[in-house]
Amino acid sequence: MFGNKKRNLELVYILTSCLLTSFGFLILLGSQEKHLDLSIVVAIAIFFFVFGGLSFLLRRCSPEADPFILPLISLLCGLGLIMIYRLNPSQASFQYLWVLLGGGVLGIILIFMRDPRILVNYKYVFALLAAIFIFSTVFLGTEIHGAKLWLRFGRLSFQPAELGKIFLVIFLASYLAEKAPLLASPGQGGLGLRLPSARHMGPLLVMWGLSMALLVFQKDLGSSLLFFAIFLVMLYLATSQLSFVLAGLALFSLGSYICYLIFPHVRDRVMIWIDPWTVSAHKGYQIAQSLIAIASGGVSGS
Numbered sequence: 001m002f003g004n005k006k007r008n009l010e011l012v013y014i015l016t017s018c019l020l021t022s023f024g025f026l027i028l029l030g031s032q033e034k035h036l037d038l039s040i041v042v043a044i045a046i047f048f049f050v051f052g053g054l055s056f057l058l059r060r061c062s063p064e065a066d067p068f069i070l071p072l073i074s075l076l077c078g079l080g081l082i083m084i085y086r087l088n089p090s091q092a093s094f095q096y097l098w099v100l101l102g103g104g105v106l107g108i109i110l111i112f113m114r115d116p117r118i119l120v121n122y123k124y125v126f127a128l129l130a131a132i133f134i135f136s137t138v139f140l141g142t143e144i145h146g147a148k149l150w151l152r153f154g155r156l157s158f159q160p161a162e163l164g165k166i167f168l169v170i171f172l173a174s175y176l177a178e179k180a181p182l183l184a185s186p187g188q189g190g191l192g193l194r195l196p197s198a199r200h201m202g203p204l205l206v207m208w209g210l211s212m213a214l215l216v217f218q219k220d221l222g223s224s225l226l227f228f229a230i231f232l233v234m235l236y237l238a239t240s241q242l243s244f245v246l247a248g249l250a251l252f253s254l255g256s257y258i259c260y261l262i263f264p265h266v267r268d269r270v271m272i273w274i275d276p277w278t279v280s281a282h283k284g285y286q287i288a289q290s291l292i293a294i295a296s297g298g299v300s301g302s
Contacts, residue, residue, distance in 0.1 A: 225255075
């Protein structure tokens with residue numbers, strides 16, 4: 001059972017992540033001159049239980065899975081728990097529940113879906129789901145700080161685009177797994193670029209264009225660029241065509257400039273990034289405070 005090198009390596013990384021999370025909580029308590037309380041003990045116990053259990057399930061259900069993804073998730077999750085507890089300890093309990101829920105969902109998927117390749121048969125269903133989740137906030141969402149990202153149900157709120165990202169990645173992976181040889185085959189193009197035929201690129205570009213357009217309507221340019229990066233990286237991994245990267249970088253630059261011209265809040269963010277001190281009391285507060293912190297304690301905080 002413990003002869004799998006990948007899973008053993010994963011377990012070592014997860015234990016390291018759990019120890020770093022525990023150490024982070026202790027440092028936080030020390031800086032705030034607080035004593036170790038039950039909520040911290042429960043948080044650390046949940047963390048060990050969830051990610052230790054998921055590592056065990058991967059060992060049993062998917063022994064050849066990548067050994068780095070789950071430890072990275074655990075590390076990011078641990079940092080998130082520490083940051084939320086620092087800002088508002090009463091809200092941290094909700095995050096613990098989300099960790100449990102997310103771990104439970106992943107565990108169920110690992111148990112009942114041993115072969116993820118079956119998702120290829122439903123790639124267009126996932127494309128439709130991605131469009132629905134991303135599109136939903138255009139008409140039903142709440143605009144906050146210039147971006148229309150949230151759906152609210154009473155006191156609860158969430159960003160449906162986060163689920164849309166998962167569905168979009170599944171669609172892209174499924175489509176590229178099936179069409180990679182055709183996409184990589186040389187076709188007609190201009191400016192020295194060898195692009196596959198529109199017949200093979202069409203559905204992929206339509207789905208990407210729809211997602212990008214909807215996100216632009218939401219004024220969430222950060223997620224728009226993230227979706228584009230996901231699309232471009234996965235396309236390059238599937239085809240090894242440098243022309244896709246070059247064309248993508250050109251589109252990225254053009255899209256960024258157009259967004260800068262169209263959306264006032266994007267221009268504001270650029271100007272704040274260039275000179276946060278003129279608006280350090282409100283819009284540039286976070287950047288200004290981070291610069292002060294680095295100037296005072298250095299990158300290491302010493």
